[in-house]
Amino acid sequence: MSWGKDHDGSGSGGAGSGGRGYHHGNLREALIDAAMSLIAELGPSGFTFAEAARRAGVSPAAPYRHFRDRDALMAEVARRGFEILEIALTKAWNDGRPDVFTAFEALGRAYLDFARLEPAHYVAMFEADFQRTPEVKQAGDRAFEVLRAAAERLVATLPAGKRPPALMMALHVWVLAHGTADLFCRPGNRRHALPMEPGDLLEAAFLVYLQGLGFHRP
Amino acid sequence: MSWGKDHDGSGSGGAGSGGRGYHHGNLREALIDAAMSLIAELGPSGFTFAEAARRAGVSPAAPYRHFRDRDALMAEVARRGFEILEIALTKAWNDGRPDVFTAFEALGRAYLDFARLEPAHYVAMFEADFQRTPEVKQAGDRAFEVLRAAAERLVATLPAGKRPPALMMALHVWVLAHGTADLFCRPGNRRHALPMEPGDLLEAAFLVYLQGLGFHRP
């Protein structure tokens, strides 16, 4: 019986400190972390509610205090992913500085970096039909809106008669970035022996594409 | 007891005729069909060996006569997918007729059409690590080679000093087509309200990209 040993009573927020008594203290976060490790290690089908509970050091019934069911946890990972992506994109775009062209390129690179650095989030975001969950869909829309608004700004630098539809541009950028991420940056699988880094491949595609629309490096 | 009723004894090849006695007659194909329906209906995780057997009207042990295990069936679906894709791409390219530019565009459209018409194959091809199975990897390489060879031919129409690397071009085309397919053509999920058909979106991207490289409609 070791009560009294580490009754740190860290209270409300203390995440990492690990006061593991009868009450976990931060189980919700711990479950999300566990789910993400599992997804990153074993793919989306490798994540199970039971194993997440096990990794969090908790009985298999405990997660139900924090998530309605297994899918709710998965959806939360996806939602957070879009949220983080939105922040990363916003930061990369930096309101069009130093110039819209350069900033737009940075946007593409930021997308790919996100996919690489947050594989678990990324996989969850595009797996299954979580986008039908309202919260997830909204988060996804907000992230996409960053792309669209940036495209709008970039398009405005062209002479009035030669402007492509901004929405189409945004979709093309998304397609390029997602295609690159899904083909060449997924956790376990290097799909093809690439002669270059995925990031460089995407950047090259970006430049060619923008040039095709009539944009030129400032 | 209804033996004798339909002892058609259709023998070796007769697939569709359905002589369902003690011997199925075409179980291997029936299992592949069942697996594909399951994948198309429920996604890749919806496919189970047991359910495939059930749909083929056969005991759960029967599939083991034809496939080492569950993954072997899945891999076979993926392998066939690449094989069919290779044929479709070859046909669309049509050895560069009527002209290499037009034929190259047709290649992109054929890729997307394949993803839409054969969702089960497509999902299997890019799910899991089946590309590590030698047969699947080889089939995938052959399909990609069609793309690469076409890019090579197209590149050769440019003046010597202005030729982009054909491999890079092929990869970009793949990225565009796969990105479009994965974002907008997956079975259950319309990811975003598109203002246009996925095919048109891809074609537009294609044209812009090729223009950016210095190609022009013939």
Added chain:
DNA sequence: TGTACATCAGTGAACGCGCGTTCACTGATGTAC
């Protein structure tokens, strides 16, 4: 400051389920003579 009590976040045992896989078997098929 101390005590009673409501609330909350965990336990642990149990359930039903469907899966992948194995086993000894048996009915049908095709071939040698």
Added chain:
DNA sequence: TGTACATCAGTGAACGCGCGTTCACTGATGTAC
């Protein structure tokens, strides 16, 4: 053409497993007085 036999492709019952989920419960926490 007919019979014996090897081979093959199925059966069906059984297994162990881990999952998602539920249930009545209990230990810890925080609040009212």
